[in-house]
Amino acid sequence: MNVATVFFAALVTALATGLGALPLLLGRRIEGPGLGVATAVAAGFMVGASVGLFREGVGTSLGRTVMGAVLGVVFILVTSGLLEHHRHLEFGALRGADARGALMIVGVMTLHSFTEGIGVGVSFGDGAALGVLIATAIAVHNIPEGLAISLVLVPRGVSVARAAAWSVFSSLPQPLMAVPAYLLVEWFKPLLPAGLGFAAGP
Amino acid sequence: MIWMVAAQLLPDALRTSPPAPVAAALSVAAAAMIALQVLLLG
Numbered sequence: 001m002n003v004a005t006v007f008f009a010a011l012v013t014a015l016a017t018g019l020g021a022l023p024l025l026l027g028r029r030i031e032g033p034g035l036g037v038a039t040a041v042a043a044g045f046m047v048g049a050s051v052g053l054f055r056e057g058v059g060t061s062l063g064r065t066v067m068g069a070v071l072g073v074v075f076i077l078v079t080s081g082l083l084e085h086h087r088h089l090e091f092g093a094l095r096g097a098d099a100r101g102a103l104m105i106v107g108v109m110t111l112h113s114f115t116e117g118i119g120v121g122v123s124f125g126d127g128a129a130l131g132v133l134i135a136t137a138i139a140v141h142n143i144p145e146g147l148a149i150s151l152v153l154v155p156r157g158v159s160v161a162r163a164a165a166w167s168v169f170s171s172l173p174q175p176l177m178a179v180p181a182y183l184l185v186e187w188f189k190p191l192l193p194a195g196l197g198f199a200a201g202p
Numbered sequence: 203m204i205w206m207v208a209a210q211l212l213p214d215a216l217r218t219s220p221p222a223p224v225a226a227a228l229s230v231a232a233a234a235m236i237a238l239q240v241l242l243l244g
Contacts, residue, residue, distance in 0.1 A: 036219025040227035043211035046203040047228065048235025052243075053203075076205050101210060108206055137242045141235065145203075148211055155214075200203055 001128045003179055009135040010120045010178035014113075014171035016139040020146020021164035024154045039151045045144030050200040052141070056119075057196030064190075068197025075111075075198075080104065098156045105152045109145055109170035115195035116142075117174035118188050121181025142171055 023038070057065030083089065083100050091099035091106075116138050124131030146167035153163040181188040215224045 033219040033223065036215040036217065037223050037227045039211050039215035040219070040224040041231045043207040043215065044228035044231025044233075045235045046207050046211070048232040048239070050203045050207075051232070051236055052239040055239075056243075073205060080209075105206060105210055108203075112203065133242065137239065140238060140242070144231075144235070148206070152210060152214065 001124060001131070003182065005128075006121060006124045006131065006178050006182045007175050009124070009131065010117055010175035013116070013120065013135050013139040013142055014168055014174045017142040017146040017149075017171040018164040018168040020143045020148070020167050021150040021154075021160050023147060024150050024163065025160045035151070035155060038147075042144050042148040042151055045141070046148055049141040049144070052137075053115075053196045053200035057193040057200070061193040064193035065197035068194035069200060070197075071194070072112075072198040072200075076104075076108065079107070092158060092162065094156055094158070102153055102156060102158070105149055106166050106170055109149060110173060112199035113171045113173040114177050115192075115199040116171075117177025118181040118192055118195055120174060121178035121183075122185050122188055122192055124178070124182045125185030138174070145170070 020042075054065060054069075057068065083103065086100075087096065089096065089099045089103065091102045094102050120131065120135050120138060123134035146164070149167045149170060150160065150163035153166060154160060158166075212224070212228075215228075
């Protein structure tokens with residue numbers, strides 16, 4: 001096992017996020033009740049993923065997991081409050097409330113990807129088999145995250161290709177964090193429960 | 203992600219669909235994701 005393998009595995013998990021935009025490419029234009037149900041499916045996958053993150057975190061440390069979740073919610077409330085004051089906010093071609101919503105979802109998903117990258121790196125530190133398993137699990141749950149991002153962006157006028165690019169962007173911290181977490185596994189291990197709580201809460 | 207679901211995705215879903223199919227889709231998808239995690243990670 002070497003650093004390049006860990007980086008490549010985490011990069012694949014990041015690229016998997018872009019697959020979440022594909023259903024919108026096939027549907028070309030999802031509207032009405034179908035859009036609502038598709039959004040609910042993405043939301044359900046994210047609830048399921050959060051339950052998994054909490055479960056993993058609590059298995060190591062309940063206190064640090066809860067602390068991470070509380071920190072995450074506080075961070076979101078502060079960020080959301082700050083963005084409320086920027087009435088002329090722009091995000092690509094989006095303006096105002098649409099831009100704020102898009103920025104929040106891309107920002108939150110990008111932030112929580114740091115923890116997933118640490119998860120990949122730490123698990124590779126415990127062996128290649130566990131690393132591949134965790135990277136696969138994260139890649140699978142990245143797809144609905146990309147779907148969620150795309151379902152927020154595309155109905156507001158962003159192209160499917162750009163939504164896929166933003167989805168991949170939101171997961172780029174994974175390869176960036178996986179390598180230091182793999183190299184410094186003993187240092188990163190105690191941070192993992194707090195990070196998992198932080199990722200699941202917001 | 204829980205915040206994202208509550209603050210952004212659910213209001214978006216309920217804007218275009220009635221509550222019953224939204225609740226059903228959310229529940230089935232959440233259960234499927236949990237089942238997949240149990241299958242992969244034990």
